Amino acid sequence: GMGAQYGRVSIGVLIVQDIAAVVFLAVSTAKLPSPWAALLVVLLLVGRRLWTRLMQEAGHGELLVLFGLVMALGGAVIFEQVGLKGDLGALFFGVLLAQDRKAGELARALFSLKELMLVGFFLSIGMQVTPTAQTLLLALGLICLLPLKSALFFLLLSRFRLRVRQAAFASLALGNYSEFGLIVTAIAVSKGWLVEDWLVVVAMAVVMSFLIAAPLNMRNAKIFSMLKPSLERLEHRQRLPEDEWLQLDDARVLICGMGRVGSSAREVMAERYGSERILGIEFDEDKVGQHLGAGYRVIQGDSSNPDFWHRFVKPREHVIEQVLLCMPNHESNKRTAEALRAWGYDGLLAAVIRYADEEEPLRRAGVDTVYNMYAEVGGSFARELLLTEEKSLSSRDTEPG
Template sequence: MLVILISFAFGFGWILARIGLPPMVGFLVAGFAYNFAGLTPPDGLDLVADLGITLLLFSIGLKLDVRSLLKAEVWASATMQMLATTVFMCGVLFLGQRLFTSELLAMSWSTLLILAFALSFSSTVFAVKVLEDKGDLFALYGKIAIGILIMQDLFAVLFLSASGGKIPSIWALCLLGLPLMRPILFRLLDLAGRGELFVLCGLFIALGVGAELFSLVGLKPDLGALIIGGLLATYPRASELSRALFSFKELMLVGFFLSIGMTGLPTWEMLIAAALLCLILPFKTGIYHAVVSLFGLRARTSLFASLALTNYSEFGLIVAAIAVGQGVLSPEWLMITAMTVSLSFAISAPLSANAEFLYRKMHGWLCRFERDSCHPLEEPIDLSSMRVVIMGLGRIGTGAYDELREVYGNAICGVEHAPDRVDHNREQGRNVILADACDTEFWLKLRTDEQLELVILAMPKHHGNMYAAQQIRNLGIQCQVAAIAQYPEEVEELEAIGVCTAFNLYEQAGSGLARTALEGCRLKETG
């Protein structure tokens, strides 16, 4: 059965990827197809799914800036959105009771309110996966979306504790002392070195110290993984740990998406109910956009954050399961919720992937909702006095900056969309601004002059460098453009749109190593 399930997952994932949808949508379809074929799910699939979610939240914690949750555009947006969406969904369900005579809608006001509350959540798993694939996890809109999702997770913990009748143990207060364990955890990771011991140490901390410890005191295990990951966010090798767990986490998440489709076989009435709930997703998106726009964010940032959250959450499945177990909700709603979540993923994926296209089409209308006062991180960009601009201040970008600073002095500037990298580079004495070169508005508000001689595109994602190169060409900026690439076909694509120098990292690294080795040999001979 396991071989058949893997075959289903690979087949449907490959097909959906070929037509432009994320493979995760294919995994959802594979779960339904596997269930429809009457096959029995392999033992341990739910355990794999839970492990994937736990590791995902642990990875989020490793990249979490707790200070971002204290910003009004995060905690206030999340609170206002939860209230507004719950009221809206409650009104929709009440209207459905009046318009349709289906037994599915025969529920009390309290049950209707619980269901509306569940539908107000968005999927953390799906949104983070989409943002990771797009390389926008650290973009401003990505950080706002993740912050809202984390706040929603905190609301979920409170609700589950209350509705399930499970009150946290008095020992849960001891978790307030977790920050005192941070030096011990840092030392443990250092002792693990690198390789498989480093990965196992990360798994031990995520599952043993985080998830299991929280479960023992009556709290949600996933919350424990998130918090313990957040404690490790300041660890110097936190990003290395996240990369080490990446493939393992991705594989486990396949089990999560497969398991959603295996909750049962839907009837036509259930399919219609799920489809109708998905038809109101645009209203949920509108609520997100209206709330986020209140804090001075530009139309593009608000739209992108809203589209990333345009889905229903797996939390709805948990709420439905609790309500069914308590006899409050009919068992059919568990399957309806699973179908609704799955369909919302299939709808949200192409919307998020084509967010830039949608923004261009709706730009004029969306700008009406922008406030007169602009968010500090959304200010216009003035690079008119710069001769060199480097977009992307990772290891390659910072290396290029330091090399060129010897020639251009202070007339060089870096552009980076991750606030922590901006702070780090500024501490190192580099002139870096916080901006997103994949943002259309960045190019519309960019001010340059004829002094600009060189632009280096050192962003990690090829599509980001391609987009920036296209904007330079479209705006008629007269300068030399150089970019990094990882594969020969990427070099060809960059050269086709006018990039003067496309640097193949793998090929050039090998030749650079050879030149350095030869220079070392010559020095040894002359010495």
């Protein structure tokens, strides 16, 4: 997933590409900004606390979506008033809000709206252009360059000491043409820098690249396993800090996914085994930092990646008795179960599920026990309520008359 190492690398590359596209949009106006532009930027930076406070007060529903929309459109309008490109204003407001802890929630709230606008943009481009045999051939020519693009990304990422598996996955994720390329082409055509036929060519190439990339990324693990012998020769001798060897030490219980469910499971397991014998695994670096700060044993890593388990220095008789899969993503739990069994773990393996149809795939992947969160939460709540009621009644009975 996008939370794994290759996902974060892919997003980082896309962000750099998007920034380059926004800079191109900004300079494409060929106008000097107003002298007030510098003062506006300073005022917005000084008022950052106000924007983040407004975001906190917006809550979690429709008002948060409206806030994000106003920030994007309002930022664009304000920047245009001082001679700057509106796209740059929307980007600037995004940067101002990005450091706040609620920025992720805002991004998720705006995701559907962003996708809708992107579809509208593609539709408007499609209505402007008429494909011909010549433009179709040119688009197919660009599609033929995609393997070269992925190969270059793989070489670049592997030279930066990314493990070949992660480099291959990231290269596949980046193996399509970006919609920002289409936006840049549309601007170039509107300025007369390119003939209109190139808008048709790039539009078709972007759409076809998405159609090709989607099934390939769904089968990235199978594709890598076929190419693994050849790609492993390009493995860098040095490892990144997050790929160093790991120690199990005397851990008895592994908990994969240290969110709310995993943290609660850790507390219960610590009562039986002791805190030092519980080892958590979490790919979110912020969560890892929080748990380490609280004194818990947690390591950062993608447990669904088979290579992750081979980073452990496996003792002759490893003492892991139980592994709990507490990740919110069903596919991540299934892949982790498969990776664990392939690694050689033959102990108890338990997983949480949200829907009944998720149980059978996990069983086939080697999971022994499943816990349906939605089905069991009502019973747990009722038992807790009855226990509280019993304690309340017993305390009343023992009160002196």
